[in-house]
Ligand code: ATP
């Protein structure tokens with residue numbers, strides 16, 4: 535048959551801003567998730583799963599039309615039934631939706647955690663992707679400042695257990711209650727109006743819709759005006775002060791270091807009280823690894839009952855990039871070396887028996903017979919089991935182990951070695 539080159543099927547390219555992971559980075563990624571799963575159990579957070587697809591309204595209503603995510607970053611499309619669907623750009627809105635549709639008020643306060651892929655149409659760069667992954671933890675139905683503190687202590691312990699807490703700083707702010715926030719907002723608008731001429735184009739647009747966001751603008755042009763803007767402190771009600779005081783007292787007794795960042799905001803109207811970010815300078819511009827806050831008005835915005843809630847999300851890729859020592863999955867505790875090709879099958883049996891007994895084992899049964907043992911040594915396992923024929927044609931495993939911890943001889947007694955004698 536002749537091959538027509540022009541008929542060859544072109545190789546598909548990956549979608550921009552997505553990534554394939556193998557080996558080292560995939561291990562770091564899995565390590566972040568495993569550590570998160572362990573720590574969230576320690577803190578009593580239930581596992582929750584919510585769909586990747588939601589009606590577009592779930593995000594449009596909860597995030598607000600003026601946010602970057604809703605106005606430019608959502609992957610929205612009409613499905614075959616004509617419904618507008620969005621690939622989740624964050625977890626909180628979907629979890630809030632689930633809380634309402636399933637009547638989970640009965641479980642309040644509900645502590646939940648999840649992780650998985652999210653989608654945002656952003657400009658791809660280091661630490662910023664269009665499909666990325668987050669860890670997420672939320673406490674729904676609690677207005678206690680200790681819920682905020684508990685979430686922050688959880689995040690801090692996660693970073694410590696990942697071995698990346700050094701160089702990562704918890705920065706904290708309060709947005710006060712509704713009264714504090716409204717008063718502060720009016721003062722900010724006054725300040726920004728007085729300096730209109732010094733603001734960037736983007737910030738001028740924010741001035742009408744979302745003036746708080748100007749405070750954390752990354753545009754250098756905005757910085758002098760943003761930095762000289764009034765802090766919220768003078769506008770905090772006594773109640774709001776007490777709330778923030780209790781959150782920071784909780785952090786202090788739990789031994790979690792924090793810094794006040796009076797410029798840190800979450801722009802949406804339903805955010806209240808605590809706003810926070812764990813930041814590092816080790817990832818260039820993409821320095822926020824975990825971010826969150828209290829969103830007491832969100833569930834009501836989505837049509838549910840008034841519900842106090844607080845949560846955070848952390849970028850798995852960014853956390854994985856910070857880990858120094860990735861675990862090495864290639865390392866085997868024991869390696870079974872087969873020195874005669876006729877014994878490949880019993881080598882496979884030994885491998886299975888070892889693994890079933892909980893020994894991390896690998897098999898070397900191919901390539902140059904003389905080099906197999908050396909290849910095993912090179913991988914520095916705790917021990918090597920060599921399988922070959924004795925001079926009299928019988929088979930018995932030769933065990934070389936640097937550790938007494940393993941009961942390898944005992945484990946291998948499960949095998950009927952005589953069945954492999956050379957007849
Ligand atoms: P940024 O300011 O970096 O855009 P954000 O405020 O949009 O972050 P959140 O929506 O609070 O981020 O998401 C929480 C965390 O998710 C971030 O701190 C970050 O670690 C991670 N994250 C957000 N967007 C991306 C992305 N496009 N690619 C990779 N990680 C991301």
Ligand code: MG
Pocket residue numbers: 602
């Ligand atoms: Mg963003």
